Amino acid sequence: MASMWKNLAMTVVSSSSASPSPTPRTGAPFHDDGRHRVAVLVRPGVMPLELGLVHQMFGAARSPEGGAEGGAALYETVTCAVTPGPLRTNADFTVHVAHGPEALGDADTVIVPATHEDDDPETTGRLGAPLAQALSHIRRPGTRIASICTGAFVLAAAGWLDGMRATTHWKSAEDFRRLFPHVDLDPDVLYTHEGEVLTAAGEAAGIDLCLHMIRGDHGAAVANDVARATVVPPHREGGQAQFVPRPVAEPSVRSSTGAARAWALRHLHRPLSLRELAEQEAMSVRTFTRRFREETGLTPVQWLTRQRIERARQLLEETDMPVDAVAARSGFGTGASLRQHMHTALGVSPRAYRVTFRGGAL
Structure with a gap:
């Protein structure tokens, strides 16, 4: 699969090398009708939610002059494919795509959503050359290009993300890092924005990304109206890290520090010193710290903080415990300490986290 993506990247870069270099812009449209043109490049197996949310979000953006009823449409959104016509989705229906890749030629923004076949080397290899040819139609200076979820694999393969900060779905982060080591992957955020290139972490993060682009193009008032119309928050607190499950697992006692880690998990509620941990393995603090890092890739303090989070x-x-009680049971001592550590690690407060994943209030 790695060689396939590399070949795709080489093909795309060579086929688009004659294109003018993108120049920064403010999101203003290029078209006489005053609308900003968005082209969505879809592939077989496209996820309907990702395709639909782009049309919904940009379609709901109206000029503020219209008041409560809404003014003129600010965007025109078209869907295109390598080959126009019926296109399979990952659901039990197809979509009809009326436009071919030439629609990318006069687009102000190009968006590449995910397909459930991204991780299928045979399928993606077969689509590699046509995708390269399709992306070569992006020739307008300053064209903004964005991906949703694993659509970032396409942008990375095309060389659009080299040396840039980007994100993709957390489940695909390891594959992405292996295939594209020259991309600065940040799997903890909902979306990234580097120059004219943007990436979103997952399907719902595509909504956050669209609102971000609308906000940059036309201001917060327009973006907030779009959010209200679609009944979503204008801005979500935190990042992707809060959605990544990292269950506390019992470590293997076969490793030289495994018994100490297992003991620490049973005593997370109280302060733990390096000396206490080292004593569980009958080691000096220095030896224990060195071996611990060799086995876990973390210092004992970093590991303890992660387990407490x-x-x-x-x-x-899973409980209705007050924040102070949660802090005590997890070893942070005080609610203030827990809030500080959760904000650093996850970008959200304990209350916001509970509301998101439990639906209750403190």
Whole structure:
């Protein structure tokens, strides 16, 4: 699969090398009708939610002059494919795509959603050359290009993300890192924005990304109206990290520090010193710290903090304990300390996390 993506990247870069270099812009449309043109490049197996949300979000953006009824449409959104006509989705229906890749030629923004076949080397290899040819139609200076979910694989293969910060769905992060080591992958955020290139973490994060683009193009008032019309928050707190499950697992006692880690998990509620942990293995603190890092890739303090965060997440999701009680049970001591650590690790407060994953209030 890695060689296939590399070949695709080489093909795309060579086929589009004659294109003018993108120049920064403010999101203003190029078209006489005053509308910003969005082209969505879809592939077989496209996820209907990702395709639909782009049309919904941009379609709901109206000029503020219209008041409560809404003014003129600010965007025109078209869907295109390598070959126009019926296109399979990952659901039990097909969609009819009226436009071919030439629609990318006069687009102000190009969006590449995911397909459930991204991780199928045979399928993606077969589509590699046509996709390269399709992306070569992007020739307008300053064209903005974005991906949703694993659509980032296409942008990375095309060389659009080299040296840039990007994101993709957390489940695909390891594959992405292996295939595209020259991309600065950040799997913890909902979306990234580097120059004229943007990436969203997953399907719902595509909504956040569309609102971000609308906000940048036409201001917060228009973006907020779109959010209200679609009954979504204008801005979500935190990032993708809060959605990544990291269950607290019992470590293997066969490793030289496994017994100490298992003991620590049973005593997370109280302060734990390096000396206490080292004593569980009858080692000096220095030897224990060195071996611990060799086996886990983390220092004992980093590992303990991570385990306490996961214990707190579990308690917030599964119990109605007050924040101070959760902090005590997970070893942070005080609610203030828990809030600080959760905000650093997940970008959200304990209350916001509980509301998201339990639906209750503190």
